[in-house]
Amino acid sequence: MLAPAYWIGNQAIVQRCLGARSEFEAKASFMWGAILKTFIPFIMVVPGILALAHNPNIPDADQALPILIRDVLPVGVLGIFFAAFLAALMSSVDSCLNSAATLITKDVYEQYIHPHASDRHYLIVGRIVTILAIVFAVYFAIWVQRESIYAMIQTLLSIFQGPSLAIILLGVLWWRTTGIGAFAGLVGGIAFSCSLTLINNYAAQPIFQIQDPFLYIAWWSFVFALILTAAVSLLTPPEPQEKLAGLVHRYVMRDDYAKSR
Amino acid sequence: MQNLVDGIASLIRIPGDALREAVVAVPLWAAKGIFLLYPLILLIWIYSMRESEVKGTLPGTDKVIDLRLYAAAALVMQIIIYAVF
Numbered sequence A: 001m002l003a004p005a006y007w008i009g010n011q012a013i014v015q016r017c018l019g020a021r022s023e024f025e026a027k028a029s030f031m032w033g034a035i036l037k038t039f040i041p042f043i044m045v046v047p048g049i050l051a052l053a054h055n056p057n058i059p060d061a062d063q064a065l066p067i068l069i070r071d072v073l074p075v076g077v078l079g080i081f082f083a084a085f086l087a088a089l090m091s092s093v094d095s096c097l098n099s100a101a102t103l104i105t106k107d108v109y110e111q112y113i114h115p116h117a118s119d120r121h122y123l124i125v126g127r128i129v130t131i132l133a134i135v136f137a138v139y140f141a142i143w144v145q146r147e148s149i150y151a152m153i154q155t156l157l158s159i160f161q162g163p164s165l166a167i168i169l170l171g172v173l174w175w176r177t178t179g180i181g182a183f184a185g186l187v188g189g190i191a192f193s194c195s196l197t198l199i200n201n202y203a204a205q206p207i208f209q210i211q212d213p214f215l216y217i218a219w220w221s222f223v224f225a226l227i228l229t230a231a232v233s234l235l236t237p238p239e240p241q242e243k244l245a246g247l248v249h250r251y252v253m254r255d256d257y258a259k260s261r
Numbered sequence B: 001m002q003n004l005v006d007g008i009a010s011l012i013r014i015p016g017d018a019l020r021e022a023v024v025a026v027p028l029w030a031a032k033g034i035f036l037l038y039p040l041i042l043l044i045w046i047y048s049m050r051e052s053e054v055k056g057t058l059p060g061t062d063k064v065i066d067l068r069l070y071a072a073a074a075l076v077m078q079i080i081i082y083a084v085f
Helices: A002-009 A011-018 A023-038 A040-054 A061-072 A075-113 A119-144 A149-173 A179-202 A214-235 A249-260 B002-024 B028-047 B067-084
Strands: none
Touching: A002 A011, A002 A149, A002 A214, A011 A023, A011 A075, A023 A040, A023 B067, A040 A061, A061 A075, A075 A119, A149 A179, A149 A214, A179 A214, A179 B002, B028 B067
């Protein structure tokens, strides 16, 4: 659930896709990404196995890779490795910061707080949001050190990813989905996943009997948001056809069929 | 508050336990088969798409690229990985 939600609906991924010069290039970039993604389990797991073979008495799992790099790589290669590591890190961080600044500036600030301002004004707001996001990220990174970063990231993602994937899939595949239905599904789904997380953490006996409950939380919040979005959509008037043209599966297929004839 | 949380957890646990028992009863080979069915269905869907949706050229080149080959490569790798491991 978490992987498709990231690769289909994550803002940073979607924004990269929207930045492509043509629809074909966007499709091609996704195909290339899909091939590279196949190797990620090997890239993540093999260094861990090597680290364990190299040093079976690692005191802290998070130290496995740094110890392996320190012990195995020669001095020159170590520098190249860290340069590559920092380049990859900066690439990911700037994508996240860029997408966060765009979301808040365009979808919140411009739409609800200060519409019809100049581009320069929005540019300055975007930069301020970027700086605030960096400050928040630094604070969050220090705070999160109390437990596994991986578990914390996945727990946080599990709260939002299930509902967001549900409304994206329904919005793309089902013409009857409405804006109000999607909003209800998103808010209700997030509330549901937050409630599941709290109940699981604070109940005397956790409701999910696995080490990583976020996997189940993401799945059940997806199912809940899917049902809620469909139910509310059916209770609200359908969106006009011209608004959905080119966006929803039914109308895209119809347009393609008409063009091919 | 603790009582409320424990009460809700007990209620959720009733359908949860029933579901867990039902899922555990599914043999592992069947679960693996269902899991592999997902990329297989995607593969069939991709190869049933019209050529206009999957073929194109990148800027600066005339070479026609068929994205189905790349999609198939990614999906076949997934199928092999999950079938073997």
